[in-house]
Amino acid sequence: MKHSILAGIIAAATLVGWPRAQQPPQPPPTTQQPSEIGATIGSEGGGPPRLAVPDFIALSTDAETVAIAKILGQVLWDDLNFEHEFAFIPRDVYASIPKATSLVDVPFDRWRELNADGLVVGTVQKVDTGVKVEVRLFDVRSRRSVFGKEYSGGAAANPRRYAHMVSDDLHLTQRALHGVAQTRLTFASDRDGERMKNTVQKRDVKEIYIADYDGERQTRVTVNGTLNVFPRWSPDGRSIAYTSYGKGTPQILISNIFQATREEVTRGNDENWLAAWSPDGTKLCIASPREGHGYTNLYVLNRDGSGLRKLTSHPSINTSPTWSPSGTQIAFSSDRTGNPQVYVIGADGVGQAQRITTSESYADKPTWSPAPYNEIAYTARTGPGNDVKVIDMATREVRQLTFGEGSNESPAFAPNGRHIAFTSTRAGKKQIFTIARTGKDLKQLTRSGNNEHPDWSAK
Amino acid sequence: MMVRRIAVILTAAALATAVACHKKAPPVARPAPPPPTSSTAPATPPAPPEPMREPTSVPAEPVRDDAIASASLDDLNRNSPLKPVFYELDSSEVSPAGQKVLDENATVLKRYSAWAITIEGHCDERGTAEYNLALGERRAVAARAYLVAQGISADRLRIVSYGKEFPFDPGHDESAFAKNRRAHFVITAK
Numbered sequence: 001m002k003h004s005i006l007a008g009i010i011a012a013a014t015l016v017g018w019p020r021a022q023q024p025p026q027p028p029p030t031t032q033q034p035s036e037i038g039a040t041i042g043s044e045g046g047g048p049p050r051l052a053v054p055d056f057i058a059l060s061t062d063a064e065t066v067a068i069a070k071i072l073g074q075v076l077w078d079d080l081n082f083e084h085e086f087a088f089i090p091r092d093v094y095a096s097i098p099k100a101t102s103l104v105d106v107p108f109d110r111w112r113e114l115n116a117d118g119l120v121v122g123t124v125q126k127v128d129t130g131v132k133v134e135v136r137l138f139d140v141r142s143r144r145s146v147f148g149k150e151y152s153g154g155a156a157a158n159p160r161r162y163a164h165m166v167s168d169d170l171h172l173t174q175r176a177l178h179g180v181a182q183t184r185l186t187f188a189s190d191r192d193g194e195r196m197k198n199t200v201q202k203r204d205v206k207e208i209y210i211a212d213y214d215g216e217r218q219t220r221v222t223v224n225g226t227l228n229v230f231p232r233w234s235p236d237g238r239s240i241a242y243t244s245y246g247k248g249t250p251q252i253l254i255s256n257i258f259q260a261t262r263e264e265v266t267r268g269n270d271e272n273w274l275a276a277w278s279p280d281g282t283k284l285c286i287a288s289p290r291e292g293h294g295y296t297n298l299y300v301l302n303r304d305g306s307g308l309r310k311l312t313s314h315p316s317i318n319t320s321p322t323w324s325p326s327g328t329q330i331a332f333s334s335d336r337t338g339n340p341q342v343y344v345i346g347a348d349g350v351g352q353a354q355r356i357t358t359s360e361s362y363a364d365k366p367t368w369s370p371a372p373y374n375e376i377a378y379t380a381r382t383g384p385g386n387d388v389k390v391i392d393m394a395t396r397e398v399r400q401l402t403f404g405e406g407s408n409e410s411p412a413f414a415p416n417g418r419h420i421a422f423t424s425t426r427a428g429k430k431q432i433f434t435i436a437r438t439g440k441d442l443k444q445l446t447r448s449g450n451n452e453h454p455d456w457s458a459k
Numbered sequence: 460m461m462v463r464r465i466a467v468i469l470t471a472a473a474l475a476t477a478v479a480c481h482k483k484a485p486p487v488a489r490p491a492p493p494p495p496t497s498s499t500a501p502a503t504p505p506a507p508p509e510p511m512r513e514p515t516s517v518p519a520e521p522v523r524d525d526a527i528a529s530a531s532l533d534d535l536n537r538n539s540p541l542k543p544v545f546y547e548l549d550s551s552e553v554s555p556a557g558q559k560v561l562d563e564n565a566t567v568l569k570r571y572s573a574w575a576i577t578i579e580g581h582c583d584e585r586g587t588a589e590y591n592l593a594l595g596e597r598r599a600v601a602a603r604a605y606l607v608a609q610g611i612s613a614d615r616l617r618i619v620s621y622g623k624e625f626p627f628d629p630g631h632d633e634s635a636f637a638k639n640r641r642a643h644f645v646i647t648a649k
Contacts, residue, residue: 199645200536203625227624230589248577249619250592271620273592287593289620294551294597317593333590339549340590362549364587379587386587409587423588453588 039146040174041118041139043087049117049174052089053077056122056133057100068131068159069124075160076120078214079167079181082441083418085174089116103136108143116140122166127152133162137170147173160216178416183213184457185412185421186221186231186240187432191449194225203227204450208242208255213414213456215432215445221255228253230274230453234281237459241265241275241284241303252286254303265305276321276330277303278347285311285321285330298332300347311349320365322376323347331356331366331376342366342378342391356391359398363389365410369417370458373437377401377411377420388422390437401439412455421445421454527571532646540567541576541644544602545637548585551597553605561602564644565609575648578602580620581627583636588623595620602642617647 043049055073058066080086089111097110103121111119122135130153137147149169151162164181171179190204208231211218222228227245234241234254244253252265252275266272270290277284284303289296297318298311312318316336323330330347333340339362343353357363362381369375374393379386382400385407389400402408406426413420414434419441421434430450435442445451527540541564544557553561568574580595599618607613627643628635 200533201625201627206624227621229624245619245621269617271596271618274589289593289596289600292600294600296593296596317590317597319593320587320589335590340587362586364590381585384585386585407584410589 041146043117048085048087050089050115051086051118051120052111052116053120054094056124059123059125065124065126071159072122072124072163075163076166079164083171083177083179085171085177089114106138108140111140135166180213180414180416183415184210185213185454186210186233187451187454188229188231189449189451208240221257232275232277232455233457234277235279235458236281237457241277243273265303274320276323278323279325279327287319312345322366322368324368325370331368333364340364342376367411367413369413370415373417377413379409401435410453414456415458421456423452532649535646539644543641543643546598546640551601553601561605565606565611568611573649574646575615577617577619577645577647579643579645581639581641581643582623583639584623591622592620595622598642
């Protein structure tokens with residue numbers, strides 16, 4: 001698992017010039033104490049370890065390196081703070097401590113006075129290939145290095161990515177947690193203000209965008225000049241399937257975002273919507289009203305469009321598919337009893353669909369959480385608008401994450417199950433927000449135009 | 460129609476200028492709008508009618524007929540003879556008022572038998588984006604089924620659902636919602 005993640009990082013870095021993690025970590029030239037890699041820092045009193053994350057040390061004095069050092073410290077702080085696995089010594093007291101100029105002159109006594117358990121010390125250096133970043137996590141009491149790693153690559157243009165890699169490495173090694181700092185969001189946006197052609201109505205084009213998990217680096221993916229909606233990341237994070245009206249009829253397309261190539265999954269005169277990837281990335285589940293009569297049912301097909309089979313057969317609307325993490329079940333919404341409710345059916349389509357939501361007047365867009373949680377988040381009608389709720393699949397207990405601040409819908413889980421992205425109108429137009437699965441830590445990620453239909457990458 | 464309206468505006472503007480000159484106000488020079496060019500409409504106002512002649516055997520509504528037959532697809536869709544059908548919240552049932560609209564639309568479609576139509580299904584923002592795709596589809600299907608029952612060939616009636624992606628009224632109140640829950644008719648060929 002670890003090797004496949006590393007291989008993925010290296011493959012991605014080769015293709016797009018992202019920073020590359022190099023292992024094994026190089027020991028620093030000299031240390032005050034022998035370093036011990038692979039240990040974890042603890043805390044006094046059992047709470048989360050208290051970390052200090054000062055700005056990184058610029059080993060060269062040029063403006064670019066100094067700027068990168070500052071960004072790295074700030075982004076790493078934000079990344080670590082996102083998961084609440086550490087407590088933090090407030091940054092405003094750091095000024096009282098003499099700044100380290102290298103990895104060897106760390107004033108541990110002073111950090112200890114501030115009650116820090118751990119101290120992150122990072123250096124930034126310009127090298128021939130771009131930038132080299134070296135990071136150590138010191139146990140302040142023992143003065144030992146419990147984590148050390150060197151990162152280098154040609155991506156000086158995106159120092160944030162170094163910090164994201166460091167954060168994920170610290171969470172994994174120190175807290176056995178898969179952080180999401182390197183993951184991305186995708187969503188549909190009308191921010192470009194382009195108008196649909198071939199219509200007399202004023203209709204805004206919607207294009208597919210991607211952004212880092214923290215909303216930074218928002219980048220347009222599609223250039224279709226049409227309605228592109230409901231993007232979904234492939235499990236390997238290298239492709240996005242979405243619904244596009246480019247030929248007048250909605251069809252499922254796949255953009256391979258690192259190759260800038262596009263595939264047609266469906267084509268023809270039938271409408272097809274709302275692609276959901278199987279966890280192994282080989283299949284898609286889609287909704288289509290192709291049988292007529294106003295019935296919509298689910299179909300499963302291979303990602304090249306072959307092997308189409310009907311998953312549900314009910315004279316009603318059956319839509320909004322999401323796969324269980326194991327790939328053996330599919331949750332969806334159906335209005336077979338009136339307004340839509342969430343159901344689950346085997347991915348082979350055999351057997352009766354089982355109704356999941358029983359206390360909602362209207363429930364749609366289920367999204368199945370990753371392990372270790374077994375939850376389904378969904379959109380529920382709660383009044384004039386909608387709210388995001390989560391149902392525990394074991395206990396069937398429901399908890400509500402939003403409470404009528406604007407209308408809230410289209411939840412999507414982060415790959416570690418601890419966060420949810422969704423669309424909300426609470427700030428005016430439709431914008432993408434993230435929130436912790438506990439309902440805390442609301443954060444607005446988009447501000448330009450309308451942004452909706454978020455999905456969170458697995459990697 | 461348009462040409463005549465422009466002519467009237469130009470005449471009014473000329474009169475206003477003349478009056479202004481008479482009052483010794485400084486003349487205002489404005490570039491005249493370019494003459495409208497159209498392959499189907501004359502660039503000058505039509506001659507006044509000859510009052511002495513008896514109106515004999517005028518075909519029914521010749522002007523309207525010609526206007527529709529000669530208009531471009533965009534002009535037709537801008538002021539469409541095919542009216543939208545509106546629906547209740549969460550519903551795709553065609554109301555009696557909707558049936559009346561569809562009866563009239565069927566009459567137009569029978570008269571212009573070469574027209575091909577796309578029926579767009581639309582929803583208001585209260586439903587979810589995902590479910591609304593299927594609900595909009597059902598609304599468009601309901602409108603098409605009614606027209607087919609009136610004798611319109613299904614081959615002429617393509618369907619597409621936009622869910623709540625393209626609201627007609629961007630407002631967030633019931634009057635906007637009511638306009639956005641509709642089957643909308645677009646003439647795509649004539």
